[in-house]
Amino acid sequence: MSAPTVTGTATPTLAELPLRPELVGEEPYGAPQLDVPVRLNVNENPYPPSPSVVAEIATAVARAAGSVNRYPDRDALALRADLAAYLGHGLAAEQLWAANGSNEVMTHVLQAFGGPGRTVLSFAPTYSMYPEYARNTHTAWVTVPRTADFRIDADAAVAAIAEHAPDVVLVTSPNNPTGTAVDLTTVRAICDATAGVVVVDEAYVEFARTGTPSALELLPAYPRLAVSRTMSKAFAFAGGRLGYLAAAPAFVDALRVVRLPYHLSALTQAVARVALAHAPEMLAAVDQLRVARDDVARWLVRQGLEVAESDANFVLFGRFADRHAVWQALLDRGVLIRETGPAGWLRVSAGTPAEMAAFTTALAEVLATPDASRAAPATDPQEGPR
Structure with a gap:
């Protein structure tokens, strides 16, 4: 049998590749x-971090490099314990999840709870990566408009949840790109109305005004609520690529099901632990x-x-x-x-x-x-x- 005929040039363009239909014409995010x-x-x-922190990071990398021939801790237990200690609120390591930036954390969420025939709902305008997470996981994307001052109207949110029955609701607080914080009364109303899971994305919460509450306070009352954060912003750790999420242990276990094996390198885990050990200085x-x-x-x-x-x-x-x-x-x-x-x-x-x-x-x-x-x-x- 003869080999199939290959059309196009020796180096095909993107348009000549057999992309998934929904990716045709799309541009990479960034x-x-x-x-x-x-x-x-x-x-x-x-x-940037101080010279002393940089030196400790270098030492941690050198130490981790000595065993880089071995796979890292697959579940990053020591790092997750450090993250739990940083967050407080009585959280334990099994209630934390970590990945390569909050982008990967959110991808894990939609891989676990979204997918074909399922819906994710959020409040526009909001983070422009959310619809891409939805697209990449074949999850339907629905938005509810914010008010004129970019806040979430709780009644409108509850009505939209009743109409669309979303499997995942994404609430960004403070919101990107508007900077708007969401009050916990609104978050409670959303959690009470949602049969699926709710994720409050607090990537910028360290910059919030003094007294602004965190949705971490609500975790004991809502086992289907998760709060995601990142070390890329306030922690001066954007190059370290470390995002994390706090939730009930069962929620975290769902993310462990879909994550790739050994998704966090030994070097990433080591460097992030140094940054957490110096949290006051990194957040100075x-x-x-x-x-x-x-x-x-x-x-x-x-x-x-x-x-x-x-x-x-x-x-x-x-x-x-x-x-x-x-x-x-x-x-x-x-x-x-x-x-x-x-x-x-x-x-x-x-x-x-x-x-x-x-x-x-x-x-x-x-x-x-x-x-x-x-x-x-x-x-x-x-x-x-x-």
Whole structure:
């Protein structure tokens, strides 16, 4: 029998590959990674670990490298115990799960509780990766619009849950890209209405204003509730790629079923444990970044712009008739921010004093130009992320 005929070039283009139909025309997710003087687009902590912590990380890596010929602890028990100790609230290691960033944690959640014939519901605008998690796991994606000030209306949420009967509900607090925190009364109402599971994504919670409660408080009362977090933001550990989730042990066991074997390397586990051992130092810049966030928010208001109230380390501001033109004009001046969220809005991360000064100087120049229109766009301001 002759071999099948292969069409196309020796090096096929993406369009020539037999992709799943729903992936045709899709672009890889990711904020621009450009080499510019000021990068305020991905909500990183701009303050690196101290030399002493860096030295301990190097020592931990060297120690782990001595046995890198062996597989790592498959369930990362020591790391999970450290995470439980960091979170408090009486949590134990078996109530924690860890993975390569909260992105992988959320993928595990939808692999375990989503899938064909199932639905995940969230509240738009929100994190633009959520629909991609849904797509990749063949889970139907449904959103409920937030209010004009980007909050979740509890009655609307309960009505949508009754209508769609979601298997997974994702609540982001503080929300990305708006920075809006969700009160626990609303979270309780969502949990009470949901027959499936609820995940409160608290990736930015360390930046929330003092007194803002965490959904961790609700875990004892709701065995189908999980709270996800990350070390990529406040912990100044974005390059370490460590996300985690707290929930009932049975919930965690469901994620263990779908995770790939040895998904967390020995090096990742070792380095994350060093960072957790130095949590106060790693989080030392959080107060500075809160101040930078609030200062830039007030400055933006003085420029006549709309600003969403934020409990995260970024500010969403607008509205612009052509936000891309404003984004590009800032980039031309060496300042990279994020073009994301509702139509007409832009997002800027809190940075160092020098970075924030560069941003405000550049934006003031852009706003002073005749074509820097601040008119509201014709599209719905609650339009979801692109």
